[in-house]
Amino acid sequence: MxxxxxxxxxxxxxxxxxxxxxxxxxxxxxxxxxxxxxxxxxxxxxxxxxxxxxxxxxxxxxxxxxxxxxxxxxxxxxxxxxxxxxxxxxxxxxxxxxxxxxxxxxxxxxxxxxxxxxxxARPYLLPSATSSKLKHLLAHREQLVRHQTSFKCTCSALKGFDRENAGYCIADSQEMLALYAERIKKVDIELAALITEDQELNEQFSLVQSVHGIGKQTAMFILIHTEAFAAFSDYRKFASYCGIAPFPHSSGTSIRGRNRVSNLANKKLKALLTMCALNTIKKDNEFKRYYDRKKAEGKNAMCVLNVIKNKLLSRAFAAVKRGTPYLLEPAA
The missing domain is CATH 3.30.420.40 (ATPase, nucleotide binding domain)
Known part of the structure; x- marks a missing residue:
């Protein structure tokens, strides 16, 4: 224009x-x-x-x-x-x-x-009301979890090193932990209800979760940051956004570094995908067999995990594009 x-x-x-x-x-x-x-x-x-x-x-x-x-x-x-x-x-x-x-x-x-x-120039696409509500609820949940974790660490330290003099603080911290647990549970109920109300979003949520290793929280974050898979045309662009896409590091004849991921990324999504990748290699499945095979070939463990993160995203995008759940390959 x-x-x-x-x-x-x-x-x-x-x-x-x-x-x-x-x-x-x-x-x-x-x-x-x-x-x-x-x-x-x-x-x-x-x-x-x-x-x-x-x-x-x-x-x-x-x-x-x-x-x-x-x-x-x-x-x-x-x-x-x-x-x-x-x-x-x-x-x-x-x-x-x-x-x-x-x-x-x-x-x-x-x-x-x-x-x-x-x-x-790219005109801004206003997110749907459901996406905005999901984003705010997830941010609120993250804040509650951070405070809960802080109280857990403090309470554990007091119990271990100065229980006699910190009786009131321990008791009050335990009450706060119970309150945070209740609040987080309410937010989870609200999140589930919000997704269920939107038929298309609910279907995408189920399809993303069908990928082995991707749980509810990660699926929600993927839906929000892809704007229900409308903001990214393929998983490679989203992988770059998440900071798991490798880029070359070379110049002329003197610099011949290994491919590396960029630090410009959504760190929260990257952390969630890392946890998902670690969960996939706990039991025998195609990801576990791939991880063991590459490790036996001498590949770096973190590099192999990064490949698994990309595989998880590619399968999530494929499942949504096809409209059918992802089927994990059976164990050998």
């Missing part, structure tokens, strides 16, 4: 800094600050109307700032406008050398990025 106006939006909790560049005045961007609310966005559109350019010809761009982008993405969706939500690291590394920092400068950098990379 041929855009005529490029709008960079730097989002904070209360306000948005908006910078505008055009083909004619690229070196002199306009700037204004609005509230991070529907009223503020409406005023922004009025301000942009002075250019006399149809909003369909405007490329809006912002960094992904977590929950702070929800108001503007919902506003754009409601008004049938598209916005490009880009990874902040892409924008940061495109700027080059930079001295100092301000919201105005960040907005101008985003507008310049949109102008220079307009051919790469």
């Amino acid at each position: 041929n855009y005529e106006l490029f709008v960079g939006i730097d989002i904070s909790k209360s306000t948005i800094d908006v910078a505008v560049v055009t083909q004619a005045c690229f070196d002199k961007p306009l700037h204004h600050v609005f509230k991070n609310s529907y009223d503020g966005f409406g005023l922004m559109l009025e301000w942009l109307s002075i250019h006399g350019i149809a909003l369909k010809k405007v490329l809006f761009c912002c960094e992904h700032t977590g929950i702070y982008i929800c108001p503007i993405t919902n506003f754009m969706h409601a008004n049938d406008l598209s916005i490009w939500v880009e990874n902040g690291l892409h924008i940061k590394r495109s700027i080059g050398l930079k001295r100092g920092k301000s919201d105005k400068a960040d907005a101008q950098a985003i507008a310049s990025y949109a102008f220079s990379n307009q051919h790469k």
